[in-house]
Amino acid sequence: MTRPMMPAVDDYVDLVKGLFQSRVLTNSGPLHEGLEAALAQRVGSSHLSLWNNGTTALLGALSQLELSGEVIVTPFTFPATAHAISMLGLRPVFADVTPDTFTIDPASVADRITADTSAIVGTHVYGNWCDYTALGALGREHDLRIVYDGAHSFGRKAPVFPTSPDAIGDVTMFSFHATKLFHTVEGGALVTNSAELDRAFRRARNFGIASEEEISMVGMNGKMSEFHAAMGLLSLKQLDAEVEARTLLADGYRRRLAEIPGIHVLTDDRSGQQYFAVRIEDAEYGHSRDELHLYLRSLNIVSRKYFYPLASDLPQYADALGPGGLPVAERASRECLVLPLYGDLGLDNVDRICDAIAWKARS
Ligand SMILES: *Cc1c(COP(=O)(O)O)cnc(C)c1O
Numbered sequence: 622m623t624r625p626m627m628p629a630v631d632d633y634v635d636l637v638k639g640l641f642q643s644r645v646l647t648n649s650g651p652l653h654e655g656l657e658a659a660l661a662q663r664v665g666s667s668h669l670s671l672w673n674n675g676t677t678a679l680l681g682a683l684s685q686l687e688l689s690g691e692v693i694v695t696p697f698t699f700p701a702t703a704h705a706i707s708m709l710g711l712r713p714v715f716a717d718v719t720p721d722t723f724t725i726d727p728a729s730v731a732d733r734i735t736a737d738t739s740a741i742v743g744t745h746v747y748g749n750w751c752d753y754t755a756l757g758a759l760g761r762e763h764d765l766r767i768v769y770d771g772a773h774s775f776g777r778k779a780p781v782f783p784t785s786p787d788a789i790g791d792v793t794m795f796s797f798h799a800t801k802l803f804h805t806v807e808g809g810a811l812v813t814n815s816a817e818l819d820r821a822f823r824r825a826r827n828f829g830i831a832s833e834e835e836i837s838m839v840g841m842n843g844k845m846s847e848f849h850a851a852m853g854l855l856s857l858k859q860l861d862a863e864v865e866a867r868t869l870l871a872d873g874y875r876r877r878l879a880e881i882p883g884i885h886v887l888t889d890d891r892s893g894q895q896y897f898a899v900r901i902e903d904a905e906y907g908h909s910r911d912e913l914h915l916y917l918r919s920l921n922i923v924s925r926k927y928f929y930p931l932a933s934d935l936p937q938y939a940d941a942l943g944p945g946g947l948p949v950a951e952r953a954s955r956e957c958l959v960l961p962l963y964g965d966l967g968l969d970n971v972d973r974i975c976d977a978i979a980w981k982a983r984s
Contacts, residue, residue, distance in 0.1 A: 675796025748892025757787030
């Protein structure tokens with residue numbers, strides 16, 4: 622379904638050669654510092670910290686926000702979002718998503734706020750923004766922290782973030798895993814508007830160490846190595862060309878899929894096109910999402926039911942449901958399918974995939 626960007630092997634060897642002499646392999650070496658600065662510049666924030674993956678970044682972020690009790694979270698996300706809440710001993714409470722973007726629905730969040738609520742965690746699904754204005758207002762009204770899982774939103778065309786300070790929330794996490802658009806093999810980042818939180822996040826990622834003899838808080842090892850940072854510096858150079866190539870392919874999908882009844886494109890066309898997601902309305906299309914998924918698989922076309930199952934359907938979160946159920950998220954999880962998309966997929970393959978989807982509609 623996706624293929625990671627790869628730098629030329631010689632460029633990688635050239636970049637890491639110095640590490641074999643300097644033996645500075647991790648702990649904020651020069652490549653790490655270079656990548657952190659380059660990403661901060663791209664995002665337009667002076668408070669970006671690099672982490673060794675998105676999940677530890679989210680754990681580190683949540684650990685520094687003085688949370689307690691319940692955290693309202695979207696079920697339409699990768700399980701890591703809810704796991705990070707749960708691993709810190711907090712209770713995830715799932716809210717429903719909106720029918721247009723499948724991001725957390727501020728009205729459903731409002732229904733679930735109690736005296737025990739301390740934060741809201743939303744995911745920018747397929748690069749579509751959460752309603753950060755409404756969520757920011759809820760946060761101020763009820764004194765809640767606002768956290769965004771931005772694992773799908775890095776690499777969007779500028780501006781990476783809209784100019785509203787609410788867009789970042791208290792903190793936004795990015796994942797730089799190999800399956801994401803921009804990657805460092807394994808990696809992640811936190812962005813915040815607060816210098817104080819940025820300092821706390823950096824300390825949390827390095828065992829709570831403040832100075833040689835002062836360990837000022839409980840922390841972990843969330844550091845990115847020099848070898849990973851080298852991959853990041855090289856993929857960053859390829860990123861704009863990759864986004865451009867994916868945008869052309871996504872436009873190809875859009876043109877072809879517009880002719881097929883029951884197939885609705887979900888990916889915002891201004892996003893970095895990390896995923897090309899569609900929704901299959903079975904009454905109109907004539908087949909369910911699962912039938913199309915299996916049919917494509919039989920042709921060796923790999924699509925993904927993303928996100929299925931919902932985080933709220935995992936047995937470990939069986940008691941985490943708020944009132945009123947999650948009808949929109951449940952439907953999204955039944956109907957969404959992510960189609961293959963990567964820079965060198967080729968328009969001929971996009972055509973082949975769309976031919977298969979159109980043929981199935983008529984069968
Ligand atoms: C990939 C992903 C994560 C996890 O990021 P890692 O870097 O793999 O730890 C979390 N949330 C979402 C929405 C993701 O897509």
